[in-house]
Every structure is written in C-alpha cells, then in structure tokens.
Amino acid sequence: MKKNEIVVGVCEDYTNEGLGVAKVDGFPLFVKGLLRGERARLLVMKVKKGYGFAKIVELLEESGERQKPFCKIYQWCGGCQLQHMSLKEQAYFKQQKVAHALRRIGNCEAKVEPILAMDAPYGYRNKGQIPVGVDAYGEVVCGFYRMNSHDIIDMEVCPIQSDLINTCVAVMKEGLRRFGCAAYFRHLLVKHAFANDTVMLVWIVRERVFSQMQELCDWVVGKLPMVKSIVLNVNQRKDNVILGEEEFLLYGEQMIYDTLGGIEFGISAKSFYQVNPVQTKVLYEQALAFAQLSGSEEVLDLYCGVGTISLFLAQHAKHVTGIEIVGDAIRNAKENARRNGIDHVDFICSDAAQYAAVLAERGKKVDVVVVDPPRKGCDELTLASILQMEPKRIVYVSCDPATLARDVRYLEERGYECVRVQPVDMFGWSYHVETVVQLFRKTPDAHIDLKIDMDELDLTASEAKATYQEIKDYILNKHGVKVSSLYIAQTKQKHGIIERDCYNKPKNEQKKALHCAPDKEKLIEEALRHFKMI
C-alpha cells in the first residue's frame, strides 16, 4: 500500500473514533465518513506500520444507515463525528465500542446490555463552551475549533446545544461586536439549568478589567432575563486549559440551580456537571440500581463532583462519603446536601487516590464503592485501596470504555467479577459513550464448584417448574445478584420442596457450613414464588 494510491475497499467495522475500517488485501485503512458495509474508491493518505488512513473518492455502494448531516458546519467542526450515521448505526457503533474494549483490553466476558440511547438527540446539551476570537477582517467569531486546529469556525447555532444556549451565544456575540471587547475574551461558557431555564454565563477573559466590561454586562442582562449569574474567569495561561483560577462575580448569584430526580443541585462556574440532563437521570438511576442499596450500606463515592450521585444514593443508604478534588465542587456538594435536607453524607475535598489510600490504611471497610473518574480512569493506588476496603459491590461509571476496561481487568484479576455492563448514550452524534458497570466481590459461595445433576435431585412436581439456572437467571436479571445452587437447594428444602437430605451436598465440610444469607434467601423465595413453586 502506498500513499496517493487509489484502492477499492469495503468497510467492515469502526475505529473507536467512528472512522470506517476498510481492509484492502488484509491491510486496514481508516476512512472518515465510511459506514459499515459500504464499498468505496479510496485515496490512501497516510501509510503507517500495519494500518493506514484514506479518504473517500467515490462511494460505490451506499449503506441504508447513511444520512445527511443536519449541521451546516459538520464537516469542519470537531464537535460531532457521527452525523452521517443513522441513530440505529450509532447505537451499534457505541455498543460495539464498549463490548470490544471490555473484551480486548478488559479480558472481560460480561454481557453488554443494549445501549440506553436517546430517541432524538437534539438540543440536549446544557453546557456550551465556545471559543471567542476576532478573524482576519476584524469580525467577532464565536464557534468551535476546526478539527485538529485552533482556528475558530463561526457558528450561528449548534443543533445539539439547547436553544437557550444558542440564544445566549447569539446575544453575547452581538454584545461583543457592539462594545468592541471580543479581543479580551478566550471562551464563553454557558451553563443552562434545564429544570427552570436559568443560565450562568462565564466570561473567560485575558484581563481582570477591560473597557466596556460593565456596559456589556448591563446590556446582556437587559437582553437575557434568564441569565441569573455572570462570572468573570481570568485565564492568563499559555496552555489549552479553558478555565483560569481567578474568578469574580459580575452579576447575580454564584450558582444556578438544576433539579434531577427530585434533588436540587447548585452548580458553580468551575464545578463539573453532566452535560445531558435527560440521560444523566437514566445514568444515575442505573448506578443506583447497580449499587443495590437496602438502606444499611456504607457507601464511598469517589470523584463525586457536586455530589450528584452521592445524593442519589444517600436516599437509599446508611451513609455516603463523597470525595472530589475541586474545592468549589465540594462546597457545592455540601450546600446541595443541606439544601435537600440530606444529612447522612460527608463531602471531602481530596485527591481520590490519596484519600482512598488513607481509608484503606486505617482498615476502613465499606459496602459499596462508586467511582466516576475523568477519562483517564482510576489510578492504580485508587483501585488497590478500594480492594483493601473489601466492598461487596463496585459501581464504575465511565466516559471512556478503554480505561474502564483496563480498570475492570485490574479488579477482576483481584477478586471481583464484572456482572453487568450498561452503556448509556449521553453524547448523541459524537463518538463518546458512557458506561455503568457493576462488579461483585467474589465470596466463598461464588467459588463453590457445584455440579447440579438433575438425576441426583429427587424432583417433586413443583420443583420441575423452574431449573436452577432459570432461578439464577431470574434473580440476576431482576436484582443483579448471583445466587449459588447450594443456596437455592437450601431454600427449597426450607420450603419442603426437596424431601430427601441427599441433595447436592458440597464435597467438603467447610463449604457445607455455609448457610444461605437472609437477603439472598429472600430473593430465592421471590423467584420460587414467581415460578409458582411456593
């Protein structure tokens, strides 16, 4: 394969970034915009060891899943990558991305549940982070960086941002033009609380004070009554970090307030808050379901942000401790707990790894650990410390399947089992995907090597109604809990289903000493009732 060669290839699958992978004589070419099953004439752009990049010259066979991108600047903007794909194909791509990562990197066999996708992923984003500049003709430009560059593409509307954010950007642009202050701006950050349609504007600027600053502020507030807060964030750094350290309140309150699942959350300029509120509720409900709380658990929520997941969980747990490195987010989290009258939570500002290590060293044990780290995943120290705390369940919320898979592997190799994997689409039209995973600590009963031979069991008529596997599947699907055959047998015996005492005795006496835990017994009884066996 040589650069500038024209070849014909058929797309077989996708890279993690949604590029089509077409194999030509077994050599994989990564092609932007090519869909699975499509045949195309391709121009080879770059050849590396073992793979290359190509671009479409002519589509010879088009997929039925191809669609016309709905955004005018899709081909230049780096924000979305999948607008040429139908929603169905997008769901396939994200599902496979999670499954491949877990299998290949994580060596994990767990079944990946069908992705919880959005029906209509338009106007879903509650946060716009928009570069601001002045072009070669002196015109104000607000938009997005051109892919792989720092050129700003001017944008009128972004179809995945909320209408309110688009309105705010348009008004800000007009204001910047009118008062001539665009040159002071680096970025405009717009946060929209969907629950009450209020907005925070964060002006990320180069100077603490600039001419016409107050005039611009007054004018914007007059035009946009939904703006409840304007924060000036000063960023004089030379790198790509968007927010600076220094902040001043120019107008209104320090926070805006959003409601999710009946809990009100205050959000400040620097705190992390999920960008898709509709799907965030789906995500958090999944995390809550995977935590399987009964009200008696001690929970640790690492990387807790403004305490969103912590407060969701706290309603069903004995106590939750949230750890987060950003001071403002922790202040918000504490205030959020107070505001919602939730007092059995503690929020601590610390590096997650450092704090988890201290807890582990002190011999602290917890029932459930939830982690929701940034893209790079958890440090090894965090994971090792979690293991020392011996939680029964770990719920891992991740926005990067590759680091998730790496961390799942680490945990699976050290006594945990990944039981459930649920992808959630929070980022329609982009190649990103969120995943929630449930891991269980393997307990002695999980290791009992029992072989249930139906001939060994003196089956009664009622017993024949459901097999051991059906009972296990029922409980796993409904509650995410694994039960052993021994426990099922013991519960059946308790209910007189098995009269003989020769049922499936474990081979050694230590295993025999295990008795069905009361919580599992309840679940088995529920299954027996479901199958009308009791």
Ligand SMILES: C[S@@+](CC[C@H](N)C(=O)[O-])C[C@H]1O[C@@H](n2cnc3c(N)ncnc32)[C@H](O)[C@@H]1O
């Ligand atoms: C993906 S967000 C999740 C936040 C929260 N769970 C939510 O859903 O809103 C990751 C959070 O981890 C925080 N973070 C990043 N590095 C950290 C570290 N080393 N220790 C603790 N928190 C960290 C970030 O500030 C951010 O709030």
